[in-house]
Amino acid sequence: MTTSTSVSSPNEEKTAARRRLLVLGLVLTAQLMVVLDATIVNIALPDISSALDFTPTGLSWVINAYTLVFGGLLLLGARAGDILGRRKVFLGGIALFTVASLAGGFATSAGLLLGARAVQGVGAALAAPSALALLMTMFPDAKERTKAIGYYTAVSIGGSAVGLISGGMLTQWVSWRWVLFVNVPIGLAVIAVALRVLPETARRPGHFDLAGAITSTLGMTGLVYGFVRAASDGWGDSVTVTAFAAGVVLLAAFIAVELRASSPIVPLRLFANRDRATSYVARLLLVAGMMGMFFFLTQFLQDVLHYSAVVTGVAFLPLTVVLFAASQISARVLTGRVPAKTVMAGGLTLSTIGLLWLTQLHATSGYTALLFPLVLFGIGNGLAFVPLTSTALRGVDPADAGAASGLVNVMQQVGGALGLAVLVTVFGSASRSAVSPAGASAVERAQHAFVVGADRGFLIAALFLAATVILVLVAIRPQPKPAASVETSFDGRPDAATAELDADVEELRAATAHA
Template sequence: MTTSQLTQKPKPGAARREGHPGIALAVIAACQLMVVLDATIVNIALPHIQAALSFSTTDLTWVVSAYTLTFGGLLLLGGRAGDILGRRRVFITGILLFTFASLLGGLAQEPWQLLAARVLQGVGGAIASPTSLALITTTFPEGPERNRAFGVFAAVSAGGGAIGLLAGGMLTEWLDWRWVLFVNVPIGLLIAVLTPLYINESERHTGRFDIAGALTSTAGMASLVYGFIRAADKGWRDSLTIGSFGAAAVLLVAFVIIESRAKEPITPLRMFADRNRSGTYVIMLSLAAAMFGMFFYIVLFVQNVLGYSPIQAGLAFLPVTVVIAAGAGLSQQFLPRFGPRPFMLVGSALAVIGLAWQTLISSDSSYVGGVLGPMLVFGFGMGLNFVTLTITAVSGVAPREAGAASALLNAMQQVGGSLGLSILTTVFGSASRDEAKKQLPKFLANGSAEQKQEFAKSHQLPAPWGHEVLAHGISTAFIPAAAMAVLALVTAWLVIRVRKSDLDALAGTAGPGIG
């Protein structure tokens, strides 16, 4: 080794151990998996959380919503922070904040403590997640190598929800509900240690933070989601429901105005000028809205109607993870040959079929016929979509705006999920109340004195009438979910137009059969 080699200093921000792209990808994917699955890992543990911390039923919903709303609302600002401050630096900051919040949540002794920790988790996730996707563009060269990395990232994003349900069931049944939060601590610390070793720092860009845009977008979406949730309980004529929708409209309009006038907006509106990118955002929003609702209500069905334990409920979703991964792998393999559009069309059509099938669910449905079958169809369709949507959405974006573009795609997934779940909850609440009124005469005629007394206390129909009401509400809620998937299909059909030159840029090679 020469003297010059001995005295040569590494570039600022260079990884200490270069030449290990597999490890770098594993670190990035592990972060995304941890952040994504945290949106669902607590779902199966919710009854245990309610009993331990004395949550009311209404307040319990915010254990999920506090995370998803904060996460989705601040993703745009998180992506911008990575562009300005350096993506690796911001990535590590987000991971450490997420890890610390997970520890606080696991130690919570009061409801407000857990909710505060979930909000802080959302902030950490919003910082880390968009930066992790943007790091792929700076770690892997454009072409097949980057596309493979995008494929792994997309598969993790798609399967994270189902994995979270399985992990939540195992941790809750074998250990304690607190471990659905504690499990993030060792993983997060390991990611924080490995990141500076294997991932290079990105170039920093001068700029300003669009705080006004971040606040109006987050508050606007939170008001919109709250309006739907409030309507499910109090109805559409409730003054607070109307006020929430009004506030959402004002805030979101203000957000658009701010972004159109800001010198350095967190959401450059010119990104929507590309029809393919705009189309992918709409498809992601629509499919995520349907997916979040499907997971939530199927978990409810298998535990409350089929009587599954937490781990059984988690295992019930394992086949979905497998078919999502299979769909993602298939689309990644044949993307250079056929281009993104066919996979978006077929994937969205399968999502429509799966959700339409789930509208037939009833209290007599079995797991195989009423749950597994439609979930497999839906999951395979989602797998076909996630890789192609991810690659198309971030393709052709200037390096300076890569963080914002990736954050916008993730924001569409999280915000779409929150909106979709709130809309389905509104439909579910209305349908359940109507069915309960129909079942009430039957209950009063056939119910035992003990059941009637319980009904008088809780104002809810006990089993088996409660199962019928629940199943009817769930099947009805899947109607708007199917409509959301139809919107994705129509968008893929009418909006997406990918040319051969676009395909070459995406895949790094001229795929045969395109002309």
């Protein structure tokens, strides 16, 4: 009996360890799909525009149709995992995402592609929260969970670079359609393995705040559509005015719904804390500027500098490398040693300078004119993201932890969509009024108009970030020094790296809590 126990226990532990590794691989793969799908199509935008006859302003919807729905339904997806079971919701989300990717790859018109992108957003909103929750469930040991979270964070940050590079390769070597088709075999593999290894989680009683999710998503869509429509048809256009009016009415209805709902998707009391509300707005503005930069630079590199799709993807690699490095420095070195307010303001200032630098681009600019602004922007964003996140979650009541964490991601998605819509409007107005040099050919006139519009877009994006710097300096209150109870190093000083690692675990655990 003793011998049998000694043999079976290690075997059972090995089986459990293999299962945990499979779950980790599944979650990382699913997260990579969700993250890179926000950037992989960027490289394909010029080819998509030509194939499906998108207008320059309408092209922004290829990005916004995904991010708006993803952000708008993210908290509802988290709640669905709690109520229906996370395994079931995860599988449903991945299946929906996979089918929508297949449909988008076969799209023969702009409308069909945008519809498929919106459905992809629904699938991502269902899969992403449940994936993280399942990861936390499968790694109960703190040390193993910390390692798993480290991999998850690396994939979340590096996914944008993977999307840009793989998007370039697929677009150039096969077709733009494969930036969508590539999700199909990956999604099918994830589903096949998930059916074998993923455990089901207990269901929790609760209610779906469908009215809140629908009014908020449609309200933001109305505002975004109004901006994009204004870029092509003017501010006096009846459809533009109607879109803005509908957006405002729906967002007002959303607030009314949340005030009355028994289980609101967004507890409005979260915005009562000045620091937290400021961090949400700051994140929205920061991502608004970043999405505009990706959108315009991708087209600038291919349409003006005539880079191939592959080279265009690689051109963004330095940005991702320095962003990741700066975020690690912010989390492991600066946290606990430098006030969060100082790190936020300093990082946002660097990002602002980088965007202002990009306003000097012209049709004959080389890559070096982009490289240094990109590096500066990446360093600034990397430094600012960590303290922005910790400020958004600091002091949150445990009952609101899930909603507070979810709002961080919602602000990121909505900020990207709304910011891009505003910048596209500015771009459209500036490019139409651009005066081409005398004797310029048709191609030169088109390039000149694009550069003028893009430069103006970069300027407004820089103003977004400049406003964020002022907001942080004025509204964020100085935080007291870390408590003495923080774990200490051998020389008795607080171990900031340990404290930040624990904070990361708590923040990610909160993201899986009841929304």
